[in-house]
Amino acid sequence: MRVVAALSGGVDSAVAASRAVEAGHDVVGIHLALARSPQSHRTGARGCCTLEDARDARRVADILDIPFYVWDLSEQFAESVIDDFVAEYAAGNTPNPCLRCNEKIKFTAVLDRALALGFDAVSTGHYARIVDAANGRELHRAVDPDKDQSYVLGVLDESQLAGAMFPLGDSLKSEVRAEAALRGLLVAEKPDSHDICFIPDGDTGAWLRDRLGDAPGDIVDVESGAALGHHDGAFAFTVGQRRGLGLGRPAADGARRYVVGVDIASSTVLVGPPVLLDVDLIHADRPRWCGRVPGGIVEGTVQIRAHGDPVDAVVQINDADVVASLRSTVRGVAPGQALVIYDGTRVVGSATITRSTRTRAHVPVSATGPESN
Numbered sequence: 001m002r003v004v005a006a007l008s009g010g011v012d013s014a015v016a017a018s019r020a021v022e023a024g025h026d027v028v029g030i031h032l033a034l035a036r037s038p039q040s041h042r043t044g045a046r047g048c049c050t051l052e053d054a055r056d057a058r059r060v061a062d063i064l065d066i067p068f069y070v071w072d073l074s075e076q077f078a079e080s081v082i083d084d085f086v087a088e089y090a091a092g093n094t095p096n097p098c099l100r101c102n103e104k105i106k107f108t109a110v111l112d113r114a115l116a117l118g119f120d121a122v123s124t125g126h127y128a129r130i131v132d133a134a135n136g137r138e139l140h141r142a143v144d145p146d147k148d149q150s151y152v153l154g155v156l157d158e159s160q161l162a163g164a165m166f167p168l169g170d171s172l173k174s175e176v177r178a179e180a181a182l183r184g185l186l187v188a189e190k191p192d193s194h195d196i197c198f199i200p201d202g203d204t205g206a207w208l209r210d211r212l213g214d215a216p217g218d219i220v221d222v223e224s225g226a227a228l229g230h231h232d233g234a235f236a237f238t239v240g241q242r243r244g245l246g247l248g249r250p251a252a253d254g255a256r257r258y259v260v261g262v263d264i265a266s267s268t269v270l271v272g273p274p275v276l277l278d279v280d281l282i283h284a285d286r287p288r289w290c291g292r293v294p295g296g297i298v299e300g301t302v303q304i305r306a307h308g309d310p311v312d313a314v315v316q317i318n319d320a321d322v323v324a325s326l327r328s329t330v331r332g333v334a335p336g337q338a339l340v341i342y343d344g345t346r347v348v349g350s351a352t353i354t355r356s357t358r359t360r361a362h363v364p365v366s367a368t369g370p371e372s373n
Contacts, residue, residue, distance in 0.1 A: 001120040002026045003165065006110060007060055007068075009053030011187045012125030012168060014060040015176045018183055019167040020123045021064050028119070029061035029068045032110065034077040035198065056187050063184060073109055080104035082198055086211050092264040093336025094238040096152065096306065097196055099350070103155040103288075111163045121165045128153050129169030130161060131346075137161045139290045139347040144172045151306045154340035154350035155288050205236035205244070217267030219245060222260055222276065234267045240277055240332025247271070258332070278329040279358045284339040284351035285321040300343040302326070304333055304353070315341050315348075322351045329358065 003025040005017035021027045031054050054070060061068035081100050088095035111122050127142035128150045139161055142148040156164065168176055180188035199207045212235055219229040228247045231237070241259040251257055251273070258277055261270035282302070294317050301310035302324050312327035324339060333356040341348040 002118060003028070003121050003123050004110070004114040004119050005029050005066070005123045006106065006125075007031050007057035008125065008193075009050075009056035009060075009187065009190075010125065010193065011177060011180050011185070011190055012127070012192075013057075014125070014185045014187050015180050015183070016123050016125040016165075016167040017060065017066070018064055018179075018185070020165065021066060023167075027064070027066045027123070029057065029064070029066050030110075031057040031068070031070045032077075032105070033070050033072045034074055034105070036074045036078065056190070060185055060187065071110070071113070073105060076109050077101070077105055080109075085196075086208065088336050089208055089235045090212055090264070091336075092235065092262045094334035095336045096338055097198075098152040098306070099155050099338050102153055103160075107156055107160040107164060111160060115163060121163050123165040123167060125168055126153060126166050127168050127171075127173075128166045129345075130164060130166055136291050140169070141342070141345040141347075142166075142169045147173045149306070150342075150347050151303050151308075151338070151340050154290060154338065154347050156290055157288055158291050161290060205233070208236050209233055215267050217269065219247065219269045219271055221251075221257070222270040222272040228257075228271065231267075231269055234262050234264055234269050237262050237269045239334035245269075245271060274331065277331045277333075279331075279333050279356040280326040280329045281359050282324040282326070282333060282339055282353055282356045283321065284324070284353045287317075287320075287322055287349055287351040289349035290347045294348055298341055298343060298348055300341060300348065303340045303342065304330060304337050310342060313341075321354075329360070 003020050005020055005027050007013050007017060007029045017027060017029060058068050081097050081104065084100055085095050085097045106124060114122050126149045127144055127147040129140040129142060131138045131140050136158060139150060139153060139156060141150045177188055195202050209232060212233060215233045217231055217234055218227040219231055221228055229245065237259050239259055239261065242256055247257060255273055257271040258274050259269060260272045260276045296317060298315040298317060302313045302315065303310050311330055313324045316323045333353060335353055335355060337353045338350045339353050340350040
């Protein structure tokens with residue numbers, strides 16, 4: 001097969017490309033230029049898409065003796081990922097930009113261009129497995145549970161899976177680093193990037209204020225209604241947050257308070273005890289299915305964070321949305337997060353969370369604060 005190997009400049013994509021070459025594929029390496037004004041160097045494990053990463057990617061291609069190109073997708077990345085991220089936060093949601101990047105950039109823009117150029121597939125360093133089953137290709141969890149990235153790939157549809165290759169899905173991270181060293185790849189010990197790649201300093205609140213401006217308001221105790229502090233923008237807070245609240249006085253019982261709701265319209269951040277974050281019913285819309293479209297009910301597990309624990313659930317599949325009834329409560333579910341549905345290790349699909357409630361309590365709470373009676 002003719003394969004485009006996406007080289008980020010890190011160890012995972014490097015080993016994935018080397019395995020594609022070793023398997024006998026005709027491989028071309030490409031590096032995605034996603035930042036309009038890339039930094040020269042990464043700061044430890046923060047950020048990506050720097051000029052340093054591009055140079056590391058080129059060195060990998062040289063060692064593998066494959067052609068190398070840089071594809072400038074910065075405009076598409078800004079429109080599909082960054083603008084979407086800002087709009088979601090401005091609406092009071094908590095988006096996951098990695099899902100949007102996989103959906104819109106790596107497996108739409110890149111895959112479409114690769115197919116148009118006559119390639120058969122795109123290889124990446126994601127930790128996930130693709131299984132050829134009787135009903136078509138299936139996306140499954142990786143063998144390494146600590147590195148599994150099936151959650152952020154849960155937005156891929158059947159056509160995108162058909163053109164995807166994940167050579168690392170059956171390997172442990174330790175094995176990948178050891179293999180990189182044996183192959184003489186200089187990125188063998190390079191730290192993994194984390195956090196949001198286009199916010200390298202990790203200060204999401206400040207980054208959002210630069211783009212959305214100040215929108216001051218109150219931080220209000222949801223139980224007493226008392227104003228406990230002030231903020232410069234409700235969009236900088238997310239459900240479940242407990243750090244950086246700057247509350248003026250402690251709770252009567254001395255317990256920590258958490259963000260339990262964000263009201264963008266009134267610029268109000270609601271805080272309260274952690275019990276108000278526990279939910280067992282999740283509503284989500286805009287479903288995307290990995291392969292065949294399920295019907296009726298799926299009894300399996302769901303996951304609401306990239307590195308969260310799976311939770312047993314019964315998921316009702318409707319035409320335009322899904323409703324997940326959880327066997328146990330989960331904490332800190334926010335609108336905008338992805339609800340990824342699993343049947344065993346197989347990814348069924350994902351949907352965007354709109355609200356969540358607690359049914360096993362006298363007072364139900366939603367993801368945006370207590371519901372009205």
